[in-house]
Amino acid sequence: MKTFWTLLSLACSLSVTIASPASPPLERRAKALAFRSCTAPNTVALTFDDGPYDFMNDLIDTLNKANIKGTFFFNGNNWRCIYDEAMVQSIKKAFNTGHQLASHTWSHKDLTTLPWDQIHDEMWKTEQAIQRITGALPAFVRPPYGTYNDLGSRSCWLTRTDDFELGL
Incomplete structure (x- = not known):
């Protein structure tokens, strides 16, 4: 009986090794950068949170x-699901006409109240949705309410915290 379990264990180990490609070692990343103003003098960044859903096509056209x-x-999935057909078409229109797409998390929760795994889930779901819709990864993450902590900054890529970032 002991030989059976040893062989089964060995077979499982081999199948996992064969089925799993060798992955490169994980690298530590620097904490996310928080932008609170434009980095280039005499510039302005126009940024829009939460879609803007109802007015998005008019805003893109303007x-x-x-x-x-x-x-x-x-x-x-806060006000409307990102996968709704009208949203998908607006997101593609924005992307295809050269606008940046970014994440404002999946359900607009205050990240400072969540454990790391939920923060990661909030960011990952939105990143995955934008990538599925456009084929591209989001450029930035903006935490809801402009709040984040050490856990959130380790989970994000780059973070912008103000709706309009003026550098005049």
Whole structure:
């Protein structure tokens, strides 16, 4: 009986080794950067939270006519689901006309009240949705309410915290 369990254990180990490609070692990343103003003098960044859902196509058309680019911070499922067909079409329109797409988390929860695994889930779901819709990863993450802590900054890529970042 002992030989059976030893062989079974060995077979399982081999199947996991064969099925799993060798992955590179994980690297430590620096903490996320928090932008509170523009980094280039005499510039302004137009950023929009939560879609803006109902007005998104009109806003994209207005920005495009003026040859201005904006950054749209999307929720996955706060006011409306990011996978709703109208949202998918608006997101593709924004992306295809050169605007930046970014994450505002899945359900707009205050990240400072969540454990790390829930923070990661809030960010991962939205990143995955944007990538599925456009084929691209979001440029930034903006934490809801502009609040974040050490746990959140370890989970994010780059964080912007103000709706309009003026550097005039």
